[in-house]
Amino acid sequence: MAAIYQAVYRRASSLTCRLHSTYVRKMRYLNELKEDDGLCRQAQASGTFYLFHNLSPFLQKVGKKYLVPQLSAAEMKKILEKFKETEEWTEKSVLIGCSDEHVPHFALDLGALDKSVIESELKGLFTDLRKALFIVDGSDSSLLASAQSLLRWHDSHQYCSKTGQPTQKNVAGSKRVCHASGVTYYPQMSPVVITLVSDGSRCLLARQPSFPQGMYTALSGFCDVGENMEETVRREVAEEVGLEVESLWYSASQHWPFPSSCLMIACHAVVRAQQAEISMNSLELEEARWFGLEEIVEGLKREPRSSKQDDGSFLPWFPPKQAIAHQLICEWVKQQTS
Secondary structure: OHHHHHHHHHHHHHHHHHOOOHHHHHHHHHHHHHHOHHHHHHHHHHOEEEEEEOOEEEEEEEOOEEEOOOEEHHHHHHHHHOOOOOOOHHHHOEEEEEOOOOOEEEEEEOOOOOHHHHHHHHOOEEOOHHHHOOOOOHHHHHHHHHHHHHHHHHHHOOEOOOOOOEOEEOOOOOOEEOOOOOOEEOOOOEEEEEEEEEOOOOEEEEEOOOOOOOEOEOEEEEOOOOOOHHHHHHHHHHHHHOOOOOEEEEEEEEEEOOOOOEEEEEEEEEOOHHHOOOOOOOOOOOEEEEEOHHHHHHHHHOOHHHOEOOOOOEOOEOOOOOOHHHHHHHHHHHHHHO
């Protein structure tokens, strides 16, 4: 009876979706895949797979471009046969989206298998995600970031925090359940504010010791429990550079997979020019300084490899366009020149 109800529901849902936009149909289809294990298992047979190895995505270089290949279920089976694997690897995959034509996309981490064999067979390389995000197209970088975050979450939530018993993921990977306690776990994101501070004619950028040489970016920090976005911005600016925010406004947001899964909330903040002397927190930052418009415009043109000078020092350069910090800096330039 339940099977008949599900079939009728799917047909009715499909008819309703045809009356809606492509986006609505797509979102409703993805929701069905998340909720219906049987339907999602069927979709795996017609879907495409993005491969990872210990959370590093697989890329192929074609000419000067780096592409993110999508493997069919048949191609996946061919790869796994080389390892004489009997385990159903597709069950380990997680749903990460679908095309407008309803071709579902899955991510699968093959970290337990020999990386070199896979790379040789598919003629590509597993690449650190930080590097991959800045060398692939924007749509691919967003997909890879989401995929890695979801794979990482499953890897770190295999046991129930209440009972210590193993948790079981649903087929889509949208949740995990502890059958001993009945607790259902869902992937979560940590909110982070990233703020471009200005005194009206200059903007403030900083760097941490772990950053690539010469790279500067906007200030950022995690929201504390009980804080709203505005309180976090004011606190982080005060903590990191010793300045008091006079006004602020929201710009945009972006999912960011580092250090795990974060929601970057991008803001602009203004401090008084008369009270703009930086008092840097050296426990968090290596350097923080003001940049004028001309220096920012030049820095936006500069690539990392072109920033090193003959004397070994590095000219300032800024995060690439895939990062929301880049958007904040470009918005500030537009404000200054309008």
